[in-house]
Amino acid sequence: MRRSSQWMVAGTATLLMVVMMFYNGMSPGPGNTSNIITPNSPSGQNKDSECHVPGLESIEQYRAYLHHAEVQCNNLKTFGGKPPAPDAGKKRVCLDDRFNIQPGNCVVFSFGVNNEWSFEDDFDKFGCKVYAYDPTMGKKDHQRSPNIKFMAKGIASYNGTKNIGMEKNWSMQKVDRFENLVREAGVEGREIDYVKLDVELSEIDFMQDMLFNSPHVLAAIKQIGMEVHDGPFKGDLSQASLYQVFWPYFMKMRCAGFRLIHTRETWGWREVLWGRYD
Numbered sequence: 184m185r186r187s188s189q190w191m192v193a194g195t196a197t198l199l200m201v202v203m204m205f206y207n208g209m210s211p212g213p214g215n216t217s218n219i220i221t222p223n224s225p226s227g228q229n230k231d232s233e234c235h236v237p238g239l240e241s242i243e244q245y246r247a248y249l250h251h252a253e254v255q256c257n258n259l260k261t262f263g264g265k266p267p268a269p270d271a272g273k274k275r276v277c278l279d280d281r282f283n284i285q286p287g288n289c290v291v292f293s294f295g296v297n298n299e300w301s302f303e304d305d306f307d308k309f310g311c312k313v314y315a316y317d318p319t320m321g322k323k324d325h326q327r328s329p330n331i332k333f334m335a336k337g338i339a340s341y342n343g344t345k346n347i348g349m350e351k352n353w354s355m356q357k358v359d360r361f362e363n364l365v366r367e368a369g370v371e372g373r374e375i376d377y378v379k380l381d382v383e384l385s386e387i388d389f390m391q392d393m394l395f396n397s398p399h400v401l402a403a404i405k406q407i408g409m410e411v412h413d414g415p416f417k418g419d420l421s422q423a424s425l426y427q428v429f430w431p432y433f434m435k436m437r438c439a440g441f442r443l444i445h446t447r448e449t450w451g452w453r454e455v456l457w458g459r460y461d
């Protein structure tokens with residue numbers, strides 16, 4: 184090739200690259216990630232840029248977070264699980280003044296009842312409105328008491344149906360997003376005093392939807408009592424292991440202002456209580 188035609192080839196290639204870069208920059212298609220990262224997050228709620236999510240390198244790193252309380256609660260109470268109810272029904276609630284949980288003016292959402300009502304009944308007695316959800320009990324929507332409303336639906340990151348169950352009993356059941364359930368309950372826009380989740384890994388659906396799609400609703404929740412179904416560690420920290428799946432959500436919950444108030448092991452699972460500190 185002669186020198187002048189080599190220059191022409193190089194020049195044409197450069198021009199083509201510049202045109203392609205320009206075209207990609209302008210195109211509104213999926214190549215333009217800025218549209219995907221910053222939708223519908225209300226201003227002031229998106230702290231993504233300040234949220235550092237370190238990679239999870241060891242099980243010790245995971246436990247150093249999840250197995251230790253980060254803040255102290257001076258008035259930690261147990262709701263549910265008093266005999267004859269099983270010990271697994273126990274949930275911790277922090278009644279420190281800073282959370283301002285007022286009998287007669289408080290709202291609780293409870294996911295996963297499994298026909299064991301000790302937690303919901305204790306909050307009823309305390310004087311809160313309780314919205315309880317469980318699609319696996321074979322029970323229809325009903326009012327259990329003036330304060331407790333039951334709905335046969337599960338929690339998910341979308342509105343639809345999902346295969347839900349325990350042990351050998353699984354079936355397709357109705358599910359919906361937390362934000363929709365709050366609206367349906369008629370308590371949209373008010374503070375939610377406590378959310379209980381004992382939902383066999385649907386806690387991941389809840390965290391995903393709240394952190395990415397409903398940060399304004401998450402910011403209205405005072406405490407979250409969650410059964411974390413991460414299971415016994417068998418040496419695997421691959422991306423598909425439950426530890427890797429849970430980890431970034433825990434770090435994002437931290438960025439959203441939630442601090443671990445209490446954490447305890449329960450038959451291979453872990454029950455944690457988060458409070459919002461901001």
Ligand SMILES: *[C@@H]1O[C@H](CO)[C@@H](O)[C@H](O)[C@H]1NC(C)=O
Binds near residue numbers: 319320321352
């Ligand atoms: C299985 O689940 C369905 C609803 O999800 C419920 O109606 C039924 O009672 C359950 N069966 C058993 C044996 O627990």
Ligand SMILES: *[C@@H]1O[C@H](CO)[C@@H](O)[C@H](O)[C@H]1NC(C)=O
Binds near residue numbers: 342343363
């Ligand atoms: C959820 O889906 C059901 C069934 O398709 C529909 O009737 C309902 O309006 C939906 N709810 C919301 C909030 O979109």
